[in-house]
Amino acid sequence: MEIVDKDLQSIQEVRNLIAKAKKAQEEFRKFSQNDVNKVIENMVKASEANAVKLAKMAHEETGFGKWQDKVVKNKFASRVIYNNIKDMKTTGIIKDDKEKKVMDIAVPVGVVAGLIPSTNPTSTVMYKSIIALKAGNAIVFSPHPSAKNCIIETVKVLSKAAVEAGAPEGIIGAMTILSMAGTDELMKNKDTALILATGGEAMVKAAYSSGNPAIGVGPGNGPAFIDKSADIHLAVKRIVDSQTFDNGVICASEQSIVVEKCIKDKVIEELGKQKVYFLNKEQSEKLGKFILRSNGTMNPQIVGKSAQVLAQLSGITIPSDTKVLISEQTTVGKKNPYSREKLTPILAFYCEETWKDACDRCIELLMNEGKGHTLIIHSNNEDIIKKFALTKPVSRILVNTPGALGGIGGATNLVPALTLGCGAVGGSATSDNVGPMNLLNIRRVAYGVRELEDIKASVGAESGSSCDSQGLSEDYIQSIVKSIMSKLNN
The missing domain is CATH 3.40.605.10 (Aldehyde Dehydrogenase; Chain A, domain 1)
Known part of the structure; x- marks a missing residue:
């Protein structure tokens, strides 16, 4: 044989x-x-x-x-x-x-x-x-x-x-x-x-x-921060659009929502209106066990599935018109499946006291997984947007747009691409949309435009100055020698 x-x-x-x-x-x-x-x-x-x-x-x-x-x-x-x-x-x-x-x-x-x-x-x-x-x-x-x-x-x-x-x-x-x-x-x-x-x-x-x-x-794990100045209805719509487009398999899609406490109830109400279903504690635990495999990696069976299929696979009951599943969370870590990249219509929900606390939570999520990739912010406060932009360890900060479609340059004017660099912080050779x-x-072909005399003149090396073979003046060398001898004598 x-x-x-x-x-x-x-x-x-x-x-x-x-x-x-x-x-x-x-x-x-x-x-x-x-x-x-x-x-x-x-x-x-x-x-x-x-x-x-x-x-x-x-x-x-x-x-x-x-x-x-x-x-x-x-x-x-x-x-x-x-x-x-x-x-x-x-x-x-x-x-x-x-x-x-x-x-x-x-x-x-x-x-x-x-x-x-x-x-x-x-x-x-x-x-x-x-x-x-x-x-x-x-x-x-x-x-x-x-x-x-x-x-x-x-x-x-x-x-x-x-x-x-x-x-x-x-x-x-x-x-x-x-x-x-x-x-x-x-x-x-x-x-x-x-x-x-x-x-x-x-x-x-x-x-x-x-x-x-x-x-x-690297992996994406983009948090979406909804600022109190945001149009909440439009912010939720964009997040749902992103999560339901091809069932969330694009790496720039949102993986969690972070809100300030003062707008928590309004956001939860709007999420419900737009068919985002909040899992109770028991349902969250059941689905969470199905999301992560025993070796700590994501279960490929969840990727790109509808909310209904996810519910069936994990043995939970949800409304038939549900578009996205969401679980309220308070922790971030490798063992918390909701705080990681899921690539399916499942979101984590975090509520923080202030926008600064929300900012810290977003960084925590990104450093847990997805650093260098993408963050989404929904806000009409340019000052907050700039402060987020200056501190987040990502290559793309998307403002008032669906993460999936904004990150690849569909809903934004970023370079259209399906390979999204994560920069040095994310272990990538580039931060570009490739x-x-x-x-x-x-x-590069470069023509000579200066002669040696021009270079000497530009750095203050006058033609009459005394220099050694390395271009250092004798006075400068003597001063270094005296300094060293002084330290040795002391």
Whole structure:
């Protein structure tokens, strides 16, 4: 009987994909900006034409969210992304400062490794393919096993469209034999120029430990603070919109609500009006035990499920028209499931005495999980907004907007993106909403504008001064020597 080693097959497949991608990218990097744009435009058209089919495939395969909302995400990840970058110059000379005599030249990084999550599978493939090729790169994907089929199908659609528009074969590829060993090879291969990692915390850490450059994003756990100056009805509407859009699987979606005591009753009343159901103590405990697994990680069965399905899974009874479940909490910690990222229509509710206490609670939530990611504030007090902005350990502070749609640049003017950097505080290489400019290097050509005499004059080194070989005056050196000798004598 022949023994087949899946790990070895996966590793070999990855090496083949990278070799093809490298060869394709060496040709593609010579394309003019106009030729690159034609390829991108054809990929966008193909993505739009297949948006519904791919959304339904993703929903059927993963069981997460709503296929109708996934259609919106697919179109956002193609058309909206494209509209934002279509006029961006990413090849050749991209800037020429005649006054300062410095020229910027775009240099593609090469082969990008794209790690894809199960929460937003098809849309993330579209987005990463478009920004990678816009920057002149090739890309090879590692699909999440729970979304393998829809990811591979999306790659086929995009690869075909790119080649039909003139791109070389192999410019977009994907693993079909999935294994940790294969993904490890993709990240560590010497011909992988950059890893673009979206997914779980362990996977992102692995990307940064690979030895190759990486852009990764950590978990979101965005608190939404409702200030007493806010339009409470509109604030609650926006939070509910965010939580119910694709059942909350976007990492920038709200995970908790924090309010001041003086408006607690008004907020609770408004939440009830908008079909947010407050769990009692017994229900909170039942659902809480289902949210967290015994090893302290989130139960994947809850992700992207409706409130009704969550209730059935945890054995609780809720009104049939409930949109979001909410549990009042007083503590924050790794063992409190409500204070962590849930990616489903479940919220924690915290009430604090003052806005400063609310500010501290938001920081506590973020430092527990989600630091560097996103915070949402609903307020009409610009002073409070600025004070929040100056102190929160996040890369995005979203004001009066749904977290999910604001964070990705749908409801705000942030760069449209599905990879949201968490900055140094969150262990990420960037705090940007990642776009094509994050996936290329800049070669700078600088003309000489000063001679040595000009530099000496600018730093006060007159031609008659006596200097040693390191540029230090004799008087300065003598003063240092005297100071040292004085200390030794004492």
